[in-house]
Amino acid sequence: MAETLSIKVSSEDKARLKVLAAARNVPISELIREGLHKVLSETGDSERPSCYELFAKDLEQLWAGDGSGITDLSTNKEHMEGFGES
Incomplete structure (x- = not known):
């Protein structure tokens, strides 16, 4: 089940996300999920x-x-x- 998560980013980061999302033809939320999955997959068991x-x-x-x-x-x-x- 999907959950909603709200975050605050700088206006510069938001602008960069918009450009990247347009270049990849995906929504910004997809980029955020991709980054989140990357960070979580790099997290070792010692950080759990x-x-x-x-x-x-x-x-x-x-x-x-x-x-x-x-x-x-x-x-x-x-x-x-x-x-x-x-």
Whole structure:
């Protein structure tokens, strides 16, 4: 599914894109997509975000009270009362 992306470019870059698009007989958006694909294909795996980076905000919310509601589990001994007792 295609998504819309808005960008700002200088008037000089826009003029150059118009000339190049006319010379190639393609819309400016096609040139932008071509450039985007080139940059993304050159990006190595080391530049990809880690799993943690992708879910960091969700994890922070989960452990900051939005999940269990217990924000001081590791420091408050009251939460450990009775733990391990038969």
